[in-house]
Amino acid sequence: MGKNILIVDDAAFMRMMIRDILTKNGYTVIGEADNGATALDKYQELSPDLVIMDITMPEVDGIQAVREIRRVDPNAKIIMCSAMGQQAMVIEAIQAGARDFIVKPFQAERVIEAVKKIIG
Template identity: 75%
Template sequence: MANKILIVDDAAFMRMMIKDILTKNGYEVVAEASDGAQAVEKYQELRPDLVTMDITMPEVDGISALKQIKQMDPNARVIMCSAMGQQAMVIDAIQAGAKDFIVKPFQADRVIEAIQKALS
């Protein structure tokens, strides 16, 4: 059975890129969200196997959403997506319970490696 993944990013282009990488590698993208508030709602509703979460988003940022999801489900698997130069935020995210992080622009092999590691 394919692992179910929720993609969270405020940029539709980034969601499309990561969805493309995931579907080509046999993962099922069950939903997409464009901000942290939507991410928390969709997580609650769908309970995906893994979430890819952008750090910088309007309304609710990725780290706040990560903390809310981890409160709801301590076993949630979340991989943060960050642009270069967000090291401090990446450290915050890992401390808040993120399994890994991938840097934009996405490299397909790094995305798949992070997801396989988080799911194993």
Template identity: 70%
Template sequence: MAGRILVVDDAAFMRMMLKDILTKNGFEVAGEAENGLRAIERYKEVSPDLVLMDITMPELDGIGAVKQIKAEDPNAKIIMCSAMGQQAMVLESIQAGARDFIVKPFQADRIVEAINKCLK
């Protein structure tokens, strides 16, 4: 089942890489954002099925963005992405409402698996 996905990462290169993986695997990129504040705006605009959210970003980090999105839409499906596989951040993301956590550098099959599991 193809899902509409919002890609959030402060690095344009990472967004490009993710969009490439998503489109090659039959997902639709509903939009993208470069920070947490923009992610919240874009979420309201495009109503994606799922959000791939980076943790470390300027203006508002991913955890703050997850909390705000979940406050407005308790059913929001969000998967966190970070280069830091730190336990505390993983735990904080899950407590904030994220469904899963993917560590960079990304492996395409892990992303697809996490998205499919989340969209079921």
């Protein structure tokens, strides 16, 4: 099973934190994007095994990006990230096709648990 991951977050610091957690656990970060529009382009270009994506981003938010990625690839595996108190958005993201969600601030164990559950 593949281990290539695309990270999507408008905050470079958050992308760096996720990248560190993933690489320390044997996953490969094959790309990064800072908004949902770029995420769709990168998804089509790189065909990652998993996308970890923030909900709140400029231009195209994570929920819209999930819908667009899933339209291109109905089997896309996406984990959403959200800050505390965004439960309604998390539910909307799951309904849009996300497989799981992680709450910020990240706990490394929770990130890896979610990733393992979806791609092993």
